[in-house]
Amino acid sequence: MALHLRGTLLPDGTARDLWILGDRIAFDRPSIEADTVADGGFLLPGLVDVHTHPGSPSEGEPAFDPDAFADQIAAHRDAGTTALRFPGLLGEIPEGLRAAPDVPRMITAGRWLAWAGLSKNADFHTVTDDLVAAAVAETKAHDGWCKLMGDWDFEADPVPYDILRAVTDAVHAVGGRVAAHCQSAQGVLNAARAGVDSIEHGMGMPEECVGLMAAQGAAYVPTLTPFARRAPQIIDTPRGRLWHEGHRIMIRRVREAHDAGVTVLAGTDSAPFGNVATEVEHLVAAGLPADVAVGPASWAARDFLGLPGLVEGGLADVTVYDADPRVEPGVLRHPRRIILRGRVVR
Ligand SMILES: [Zn+2]
Known part of the structure; x- marks a missing residue:
């Protein structure tokens, strides 16, 4: 039995019928019987969270728990999230879960890779003095992505440009992509100049990075949700003032990046899971027009990850809403x- 849906397809806004046969979308009525599961409303290819780290039983716990992982990706699914990218996981995705019928599509970058010369690291980082080899190995062992710490925070020294460039070139040479965590102005600049594929956080991003990202097709994943949650807790100290300044700059760069043609994408980083709708609201608050802020959490993210959406032959992920998001x-x-x-x- 096929599934049948009728509604307004996003992003193109046309009202039409579509059918689902197995894991594929068809625009022509199939010869087999179809069960109508949606009649009216607005159809998306599901939500996407491109920056989430499920697997820890509680926040700040640097251990991978397969049960917590399963529960947290179920929370994503129940929120209508059909695809996830993990730019850093504490462990490997449990065998069997990846291809299970009821879990979102998953793209993992493996572990967080931190260069041994960084002035600060976290206990969950995989520290290496050969970042190039580690990045290539992680890319090959996972889904064509690796995750680098371009720095740790806004007061820490970043990975030098030459090393980041060598990593990016080596990963690109094997067909992979690099996601770089950056929370310092120099760290963001080094990563943007090195040609990484996505800049994560981008706190304190220098203005020139916007043009560099646009020219190189790099995406910007600001993860505004966890920063907004933390902001009221950052007290007025010299370090706190630097934090708030970096936060203000990253918010400003979201709109500037979008205006410059950079692909801005939605990620929520930490618990609660299944929360990417919140990131869309933060993107709107940062100045993205509401009619473009949904794409970063849906079709634009799928395009970026190579997952076809609501097109003939596309993958059969659909969410339906009563109003136009x-x-x-x-x-x-x-x-x-x-x-x-x-x-x-x-
Ligand atoms: Zn993260």
Whole structure:
């Protein structure tokens, strides 16, 4: 039995019928019987969170727990998130779970790789003095992505440009992509100049990085949600003032990056999981027009990850909403229907 849906497809905004056969979307009525599971509403290829780290039983716990991982990706799924990118995981995705029928599509970059010469590291980092070899190995062992610490925080020295450049060139040479955590002005600049594929956080991003990212096709993943949550707790000390200044700059760069043609994408970083609708609201607050702020958490993210959306032959992930999320982003919190890998989840 096929599934049948009718509604307004996003992003193109056309009202039409679509059918689901196995894990594929078809625009022509199939010869087999079809069960209508949505009639009306707005159809998305699901939500996407491109920066999330499930697997830890509690925040700040540097251990991978397979049960916590399963619970947290289920929370993503139940929120209508159909694809996830993990730019850093504490462990390997449990065998069998990756291809399970009821889990979002997963793209992992493996561990957080930190150069041994960094002035600061966290206990969950994999510290290496050969960042090039480690990055290539992690890229090959996972889904064509590696995750680098370009720095640790806004007061720490970053990885030197030459090393980042060598890593990026080596990973690109094997067909992979680099996600770089950057929270210092110099760290962001080094990463942007080195040609990484996505800049994560980008606190304190110098203005010139916007043009560099646009020219190189790098995405910007600001992860505004966790920063907004932390902001009220950062007290007025010299370090706190630097934090707030870096935060203000990253918010400003979101709109500038979008205006310059940079692909801005939505990521939530830490718990609670299944929260990417919140990131869309923060992107709107940062100045993205509401009608473009949904793409970073859906079709634009799928394009970036190489996952076809609501097109003939596309992958069969669909979420249905009662209102147009480009007008009312808040409706993303309330999917009426969730279809994942061709199966009805809700
Ligand atoms: Zn992160």
